[in-house]
Amino acid sequence: MLQAEKIHYRYHHDVPLLEELDCTIEPGEIVGLPGPSGCGKSTLGRLLAGYHTPQAGTISRGGNPLQTGGYCPVQMIFQHPEMSVNPRWRIRKILEEGNNDHAELVRSFGIHQNWLERYPHELSGGELQRIALIRAMTPATRYLIADEMTASLDPGTQALIWQNVMSWSKSRDVGILAISHDVNLLERICDRIDSTFTRVNAFAT
Numbered sequence: 001m002l003q004a005e006k007i008h009y010r011y012h013h014d015v016p017l018l019e020e021l022d023c024t025i026e027p028g029e030i031v032g033l034p035g036p037s038g039c040g041k042s043t044l045g046r047l048l049a050g051y052h053t054p055q056a057g058t059i060s061r062g063g064n065p066l067q068t069g070g071y072c073p074v075q076m077i078f079q080h081p082e083m084s085v086n087p088r089w090r091i092r093k094i095l096e097e098g099n100n101d102h103a104e105l106v107r108s109f110g111i112h113q114n115w116l117e118r119y120p121h122e123l124s125g126g127e128l129q130r131i132a133l134i135r136a137m138t139p140a141t142r143y144l145i146a147d148e149m150t151a152s153l154d155p156g157t158q159a160l161i162w163q164n165v166m167s168w169s170k171s172r173d174v175g176i177l178a179i180s181h182d183v184n185l186l187e188r189i190c191d192r193i194d195s196t197f198t199r200v201n202a203f204a205t
Contacts, residue, residue, distance in 0.1 A: 001026050001062060002048060002074060002143045002175055008056035009043060017043055021057070023194065025143060025175040030166065032186030033179045035197025041179045045145040048177065049076035061142070071138075076145040079152060081132040085120050091131055092116040098135035105134045108164050126157035133161065137168055144169070147179045162189050 007021040017040045025031050025048075035041050046052045047059060050072050059066050067073060078084055085094050095102050095116070109130045120128055129149060136144065146165070150158040166189060169176050180186055186193055 002059075003061075004044070004048060004054075004057065004059050006057040007044070007047060007054045007059070009040075009047060009052065009054050018047075018054075021196065023048070023177075023196065025177055027142065027175050028170060028173040029192070030169055030176045030178060030190045032183075032190035032193040033177055033197065034181065034183050034186055034193065034195075037181070039197045041197055042147050045076055045147045045177060045179055048143070049074045049145050051076070071140050073140060073142040074145065075136040075141045075143070076147060077129075077133055077136060077149045079148040081125065081128040082120055084132055085128070085135075087120050089119070090116065091118055091120070091123070094120070094131060095135055098138055101139070102134050102137075105137055105164070105168075108167075109134060110160065126153045126161075129153065129157075130161065133165065137165075139172075141174060143175045143177070145177045145179070148181070150185075151180065151182070158185075 002025045004021060004023040007018050007023075008016055009018040010016045021044065023044060033041055033044070043052065047054055050066055050068060061067070061073065089097075095106075111130060111134070115123060115127065123131070133149070144165070150161055153161070165176065168174065178186055178190055
């Protein structure tokens with residue numbers, strides 16, 4: 001289980017963004033996290049993936065502190081994949097950076113072989129997002145944080161991506177936190193919805 005307990009986090013001298021926050025994701029579980037912009041959803045995702053360190057509270061996996069060296073078992077996928085790949089590498093090298101056993105995923109995500117010799121700027125946003133996902137979907141990945149990862153994509157590409165991610169999650173027992181403004185999407189793909197940020201917003205209103 002991936003677990004955040006009593007998390008506190010603030011940026012610089014701002015008021016705390018997260019206070020006494022708890023969150024759990026079980027292996028193989030897809031959890032939806034809706035909420036308004038600026039409420040802390042992405043910050044929580046970054047904390048769970050090890051990009052930030054909480055100022056108080058703990059983040060653990062299976063009862064142990066989250067791994068800080070080497071390959072992190074919690075991977076995060078962002079809305080804009082061009083920000084997470086090396087623009088000077090060909091697609092084949094980008095894939096091999098994370099996942100040397102990607103042939104099956106390449107087929108299921110509809111990746112054309114000629115894409116592999118291209119550079120990131122030569123692919124569309126939806127095409128590049130599939131590459132970023134395949135790179136993260138390794139046997140060593142036990143949890144995936146999907147932060148609005150299909151928000152800017154057309155419905156067909158969105159459906160293709162989530163169909164494959166959901167199948168992978170269940171077959172490999174990988175837990176997923178799906179962060180999105182699109183509650184209808186979350187209701188379709190998730191096992192449960194975490195209402196932490198919608199409760200906070202309702203209380204504040």
